[in-house]
Structures are given as structure tokens and as C-alpha cells.
Amino acid sequence: MAPMKAMKAVKAQAKTMTKGALAEALATETGLKKSECNKVVESLAKVATTQVKSAGKFVLPGICMIKSRQKPATKAGKRMAFGKEISCKAQPAKTIVKAFPVSALKKSI
DSSP states (O other): OHHHHHHHHHHHHOOOOOHHHHHHHHHHHHOOOHHHHHHHHHHHHHHHHHHHHHHSEEEETTTEEEEEEEEOOBOOEEEEETTEEEEEOOBOOEEEEEEEEOHHHHHHO
16 A cells, blocks of 8 residues: 555645646747737647547647547446445436657657
């Protein structure tokens, strides 16, 4: 159990980058104003959303690929799970959206 506690402590220390921090990093890297970089990040999000809705796929080169798919509806009934019979409710159809890292990103980490 000791290794699990060590991993949880490492994950707690790492913080994700906010939208403002991303705009700040882009501004220092490119020399543009922070407000302009913020608009670029927002427009990128809009473009990605519309592309995933229409085509079902969006690729950020060198970073990730975002895909969407339809998960079919399930009927109510009884199913076998872990050797036991479980009664399940009916579930409606859903649209699932997933992001997959590009192989270049996987190799760099």
C-alpha cells in the first residue's frame, strides 16, 4: 500500500494550466498581447467544438485527436457480471467524446 500513497502525493502536487495561464505562456512565447492570445484560445475551442459536432473528429497537430461516436441504447433486463445476475435499467443512446494523444506526444513523454 505504500507505493499507492506515494503516487497520490505526486498527483496532488501537479496542477493543471488554466486558460489564463495558457494565454500568458503563449503571449510570452510569441510576443503577442495576452488578450489576443486569449481570443485565439477561445476561437480554437469554438472551431474544435463545431468540427467534432459536424465531422466527428478534430486533430490538434502534435497534441491530440478528439473523436466522437454514438453509443447505442441498451434494453432493460438481467445481465451476468462477475458471476452474478444483475438487473439493469434501460439506458438512452449517448454521444461519447474522447481525446487520444498523438504518437509524437507519447514518444516525447
